[in-house]
Amino acid sequence: MNTYHDLLKEGKERLVAAGGTDQEAMLLLNELCDHKGINLYMNMEEPVDADVQTDYLEDIHRMEKGEPLGYVLGYERFYGYDFDVNENVLIPRPETEELTGQVLMISDSLLEKKDHPIVFDVATGSGAIGITVSLENKDLDVYASDISKEALEVAHHNNEKLRGSVVFVQGDMLDPFIDRNMHCDLLVSNPPYIPRNEKMDHSVVDYEPNVALFGGDDGLYFYRKIFEKADQVLNPGGIMAFEMGWDQGKRLKDLASHYFPDAEVSVLQDINGKDRILIVETKKKTIKKETQDDSKK
Incomplete structure (x- = not known):
């Protein structure tokens, strides 16, 4: 079974190949884990939660096509507050x-x-x-x-x-x-x-x-x-x-x-x-x- 480290590695490789950045791949996975109460940094070598994996790969696909991270997540952090955003x-x-x-x-x-x-x-x-x-x-x-x-x-x-x-x-x-x-x-x-x-x-x-x-x-x-x-x-x-x-x-x-x-x-x-x-x-x-x-x- 994939670990969080494996999943992150795949996300980074796909985004960089599409013109994105390592940081975006990391931010996305960290946010998805945070919503599930998972500390990504403490669980890098643990098996991936199935829902997190599904959501992450779907979101990576959207970002490969050029959709900004803020729209994929549905919010952007600004001055310490999470502002919902859309198109x-x-x-x-x-x-x-x-x-x-x-x-x-x-x-x-x-x-x-x-x-x-x-x-x-x-x-x-x-x-x-x-x-x-x-x-x-x-x-x-x-x-x-x-x-x-x-x-x-x-x-x-x-x-x-x-x-x-x-x-x-x-x-x-x-x-x-x-x-x-x-x-x-x-x-x-x-x-x-x-x-x-x-x-x-x-x-x-x-x-x-x-x-x-x-x-x-x-x-x-x-x-x-x-x-x-x-x-x-x-x-x-x-x-x-x-x-x-x-x-x-x-x-x-x-x-x-x-x-x-x-x-x-x-x-x-x-x-x-x-x-x-x-x-x-x-x-x-x-x-x-x-x-x-x-x-x-």
Whole structure:
């Protein structure tokens, strides 16, 4: 009979041959064992549980075809919480955890100035950012939006499962907040920012929702949409925090400075030293429209 070591070896060989990694094979088996109360590392040379073996080999087959691990498992761990995911939402990524950490630090400074600062999570997807923020700091009032009804169903489910306190509204970017005359002290967003024609791994393009990936010809379309209407939702001195592509730092900093000439705009690097987070600290509710040439998409 196969041992867990034998099963893992087969999974690693098959995934690597299909373009995957050893680590994915290990993570998958560890998660399946954990659900059965089996300590994989303590039982490597023990005979494999039949159900674990069946599920593992079926899941390896799905991953050989390119399906991401998060969709195979049905959840992704984010900031210490398990967020359910499906084909209607992006799988939360480590870069977004770093954005969430920055948001929580900013929230701490806001709490020194007022009780219950209001946070908007724009284009929330699975709800990972907004729900995490609400769980990590109970003194924040968090609202989240998404244009996709299907995505909001996933976010609602995660909010209930994890006992978050987020209020969700459906609509395009800032429009649902504007329509309700709502305002915030902190706006956070991980919008679609991949340029339309950029080459992507098929496991991303074929499985994850394209509407949540691509941001126009230059990748900045949705940042423009937010900047153009941000003065309608930000309280005086409001702060915005965004995730962005590693090569978009200068362009986004220039774009934000164009719209908010009185703001303090900064670009932060991720753990790998790549530009990843844009922070816009406004001082006045001053906004400048782009010229026709600037706004080409």
